[in-house]
Amino acid sequence: MSPGPDDDAAAGGCPFGHGALVPADGADGADDAITHHDALLDFSGEMSYGDYLHLDQVLGAQHPLSPDHNEMLFIVQHQTSELWMKLMLHELRAAIDALRADRLPAGFKMLARVSRILEQLVHAWDVLATMTPPEYSAIRAHLARSSGFQSWQYRCIEFGLGNKNGAMLRPHAHRPDLLAIVDAAWRAPSLYDEALRLLARRGLPVPASHLDRDWTRPYAASDAVEAAWLVVYRDPEAHWDLYQLGEELADLEDAFRLWRFRHLTTVERIIGHKRGTGGTSGVGYLRRMLDTVLFPEIWKLRTDL
Numbered sequence: 112m113s114p115g116p117d118d119d120a121a122a123g124g125c126p127f128g129h130g131a132l133v134p135a136d137g138a139d140g141a142d143d144a145i146t147h148h149d150a151l152l153d154f155s156g157e158m159s160y161g162d163y164l165h166l167d168q169v170l171g172a173q174h175p176l177s178p179d180h181n182e183m184l185f186i187v188q189h190q191t192s193e194l195w196m197k198l199m200l201h202e203l204r205a206a207i208d209a210l211r212a213d214r215l216p217a218g219f220k221m222l223a224r225v226s227r228i229l230e231q232l233v234h235a236w237d238v239l240a241t242m243t244p245p246e247y248s249a250i251r252a253h254l255a256r257s258s259g260f261q262s263w264q265y266r267c268i269e270f271g272l273g274n275k276n277g278a279m280l281r282p283h284a285h286r287p288d289l290l291a292i293v294d295a296a297w298r299a300p301s302l303y304d305e306a307l308r309l310l311a312r313r314g315l316p317v318p319a320s321h322l323d324r325d326w327t328r329p330y331a332a333s334d335a336v337e338a339a340w341l342v343v344y345r346d347p348e349a350h351w352d353l354y355q356l357g358e359e360l361a362d363l364e365d366a367f368r369l370w371r372f373r374h375l376t377t378v379e380r381i382i383g384h385k386r387g388t389g390g391t392s393g394v395g396y397l398r399r400m401l402d403t404v405l406f407p408e409i410w411k412l413r414t415d416l
């Protein structure tokens with residue numbers, strides 16, 4: 112029998128077959144330094160890769176509830192999405208702060224990163240799409256009523272992007288610590304609200320109704336806001352950074368729409384029109400969410416320009 116990856120790893124070599132193995136006696140001579148490209152091999156007194164990344168916790172957090180082989184895919188897909196959402200929120204909050212402080216280049220960098228993360232998550236659906244309806248059925252009962260609908264990070268992202276809906280706080284009522292975080296995102300001005308306040312600081316005619324309002328209310332599209340953006344888009348040279356901001360917003364919403372669409376199509380191929388574990392109509396609900404428009408004037412101005 113050929114040695115398995117664990118045998119190599121136990122011997123100190125790369126489990127994927129790269130590089131050489133540590134000699135069985137663990138000798139630590141000059142030849143070894145050459146063989147191992149001077150890599151440090153003794154971590155008894157040093158912080159290792161796994162220590163730094165807390166891999167024991169991260170890789171110890173997959174606990175399938177069914178005996179089914181495919182549940183690991185389902186868990187890893189959700190957990191990796193949550194990790195990317197964690198980074199997205201980190202960048203989105205910092206981007207909102209940057210706009211508020213008129214630090215546009217820093218904000219652009221972060222917004223570009225959010226868009227690239229979303230693109231990454233769009234491609235991730237291809238992995239989940241390898242799950243067939245019978246494979247999902249084998250684990251469905253074990254999921255009980257849990258659903259991505261209850262993702263507090265996702266809700267903070269939606270709120271941060273301006274898709275406010277107070278009803279979405281309710282799934283978090285049983286966790287006051289998380290509820291406080293989602294509630295704060297609901298009450299705060301969104302990325303787009305801060306973008307409009309920035310336009311106003313630059314002397315563009317944004318109506319007062321859109322500069323200070325009850326931020327928990329859904330955003331209401333406005334011809335006057337569109338008129339302000341049109342000033343920017345009719346003379347990009349004169350307003351280059353605001354023009355760039357408008358296009359960063361378009362990039363972000365474009366990527367988010369693709370994520371929503373791939374979620375919908377992946378869900379449809381796996382569960383058809385069955386109800387969701389979260390209790391909604393499933394595909395019908397996700398299809399309605401596709402109609403969400405986060406930055407309406409950024410899209411409308413393309414028709415009116």
Ligand code: HEM
Nearest residue numbers: 188189192258259260265378381387388389390391393400
């Ligand atoms: C087999 C895989 C999946 C199925 C069948 C599925 C199904 C659904 C359904 C039916 C909904 C509507 C709410 C409900 O009634 O449950 C939903 C919502 C949601 N799902 Fe999934 N999903 C899957 C994978 C994922 C993955 C990998 C993520 C990534 C985190 C995710 C994130 C979400 C989010 C954030 C919502 C809320 C969307 C919103 O409110 O607009 N889902 N999912």
